[in-house]
Amino acid sequence: MALPKQTRLGTLFNFVGPFLGLLLVIGLFSLSAEVRRYFLAGGNFKIILTQTVIVAIGALGMTMIIVSGGIDLSVGSVVALTSVVGATLLTKDYSPFSAALLMIFSGGLIGLINGVLISAARMTPFIVTLGMMGIARGSAKWLSKSQTVNPPENPLNNIMATSEPMNFLPLPNGVWIAIGMALLLAIILRKTVFGRYIFAMGGNEMAARYSGVRVSLYKIFVYAFAGIFFGIAGLMQLSRLTQGDPSGANGLELDIIAAVVIGGASLSGGSGSILGSMLGALIMAVLRNGSSQMGWPTYIQEIIIGAVIILAVGLDKWRQRRAGA
């Protein structure tokens, strides 16, 4: 156990690190005077925030799972499946409200199944969610007959719709929803017993178990609760594409995991923060946006994002060594 003083310093670094990263990336793209005019504009930041919403909401659930010492690889497939579920319900004349609820519910249900398999059957999260990745993707294609499902025009489409492209405000509702949920989850993780148990489980499962935490039960909670977030991410995907796409969100889980890791969480569990993950998601969106603005080809963008992930994890390791010394 680290001394309180060092812990506080570590927390400070955890807090400041991702912020510095974001400012750095923004600063770098502002270096070129030609690009700065467009890049540092309200309308552009509206676009960046809108593009972050799906990854950010996914990262909320993923942060919980990673802090608890687990991983979920099925997110992209679950987002695709729930978006197909929602689109299908809408074409069958369900009200937008009930369609949205059922989407979120189906996300939670898949999370619950993951949690039960991981916790009760004592299987590795990596394997269970890898299997679920295939099952959810296949189900999405089955349900949609491998085609995109185009529901009639409906109010759900407006959640992610941007208007007035030249101004920062109004932001689409999806952005506000993501911010609200992030605040809520940050409070839950910091202030509630459930939240502290998640950190305890991820830090040292045995110790948590011996201290009387019902680890297996809380694990199920974690995956089910995270599933609800993935369902909401599916809702955002449906709203953004205005259709259910069974082959969409492919590889989204990797973006989400990268956001959480860039945000300072450790894949070995026990550490991570909501603020960090949100900033991590933003850093990736800014990198993408900035690369487009600079006119860089797609492959440079992929290389840069890959390098940033490795740098962020390297930084994390270095931090851990400092804390351990």
Added chain:
Amino acid sequence: MRPIFRIFFILTTIISSSSFVCAAEKIYTIAVIPKGTTHEFWKSINAGAVKAQRDLGEKGIKVEIIWKGPLREDDRDQQIQVVENFMTRRVSGIVLAPLDSQALVKPVNNAIQAKVPVVIMDSGLKTDKYVSFVATDNFKGGQLAGEQMGKILNGKGNVILLRYAVGSNSTEDREAGFLDALKKFPGLKIISQDQHAGATRELAYAASQNLLQRYGREVDGIFVPCEPPTIAMTKALRDIGRAGGKVKVIGFDAGSQEVADLKNGDVQALIVQNPVKMGYLGVETLVKHLRGEKVEKRIDTGVFVVTKENMDSPEIKELLNPPLDKYLK
């Protein structure tokens, strides 16, 4: 803190080495957004865009082309992001091949609202606010295939149409065009037209085998509306020893395997689009619009029937082997 400075240094180096150089004259910055970047078809479109840039440059109109596909190929959300990012980048205009006729409607309308005009190429979009739609007339392509089929079979025989995939706009138009042209040949009997090949070569191969299992002995001519099933069907015909002209095959597009099959006589005709022209006209039309000239709302980039006989003529040769190296480094 030191690693942070190191990152800063690395990224600064990357960025400063590739920043734009400011220029005093008016330059049209045009973003060209394909569906993906690796297929030969899109490379040809890229070459066409560069060709237009050079030709316009010779006339003293400076154009800069930014070629950028979605980060993950065939990912709609990623393509939406690319459109949005170019909108806020305030490019002069966008030439877009939409991955989906519906999902891209909102971002395109948004860009147009932000006064970034958009030319749509290759595949349609369910809106009419764009400047122009530059694409192959697929229905006409299908008709050409039908007429060619009538010619090869002398107006008599059993014909199969192996469809591509449900919901694919361009190929459905080709299939409809083919069936339309066949009406002119009462001697041609369609023995199967309700099977779909599926999107990949493997699926198409299985579908072709199943179809030939049933109709292999009686069929005289087969039309397949795009590249993967054309290759798959030819292979399936070779397997059962009915290739080499015993069954006449008319395919679509000009992938290298298809051209090889045409040369060795397993395929009798290919209906070929002109992607270089599509990229060229996409950029040229947009620049004309930006300069205040009036442009057509629908521009046909042409389809051609390629047979063993005409495949060595210079203009067809250029279609089959577009001079990509000349335009792409």
